[in-house]
Amino acid sequence: MRQKKHIKKKLTGQTRTVLLFNKPFDVLTQFTDDQNRKTLKNYIDIPGVYAAGRLDRDSEGLLVLTNDGKLQHKIANPKQKMPKTYWAQVDGDITQDAIDKLCLGVELKDGPTLPAQVKKISPPDVWERTPPVRFRANIPTSWISLTICEGRNRQVRRMTAAVGFPTLRLIRYQIGQWTIDGLDNGKYRVL
Secondary structure (H helix, E strand, O other), rough: OHHHHEEEEEEEOOOOOOEEEEEEOOOOOOOOOOOOOOHHHHHOOOOEEEEOOOOOOOOOOEEEEEEOOOOOOOOHHHOOOOOOOEEEEEEOOHHHHHHHHHHHEEEEEEEOOOOOOEEEEOOOOOOOOOOOOOOOOEEEEEEEEEOOOOOOOOOHHHHHHHHOOOOEEEEEEEEEEEEEEOOOOEEEEEE
């Protein structure tokens, strides 16, 4: 009898898999698409893992994939308040006033955002984006680091637009304890 229980446990037990993926621009955060767009399947060959949360097709950076439903829920559920840090290249030289507004929280169509941690940063040492963002000769761009613990649809882009500095490029740098440090764009690492 003990032997049968042990065998059943082995067959139903599953090793937790967690991987970090540095998602390129123009890739969907799903494994299938009926319109032949690039998906996770073009980059990840590990069966049984799924994205924990979303990252818009036009955004880049860290995506956590796992076969652990509890971990997926912890990362994706806004009630869990897991911090996520983004690097945003914005149109214009962002002002301290705009940063202060982002830090306090801004009013969006679906209600006010929670306060964010925001600071202006030097352009990060990141990969070239294909295609590159649009540049206008007479309008500079600047970069901010923005940490939120909500996860509304296109929230960072809507927040920067609300303070007058639309996002041109968005890279998710960190989710909780995990970052894209040492992870090339389009590559993944199994933890």
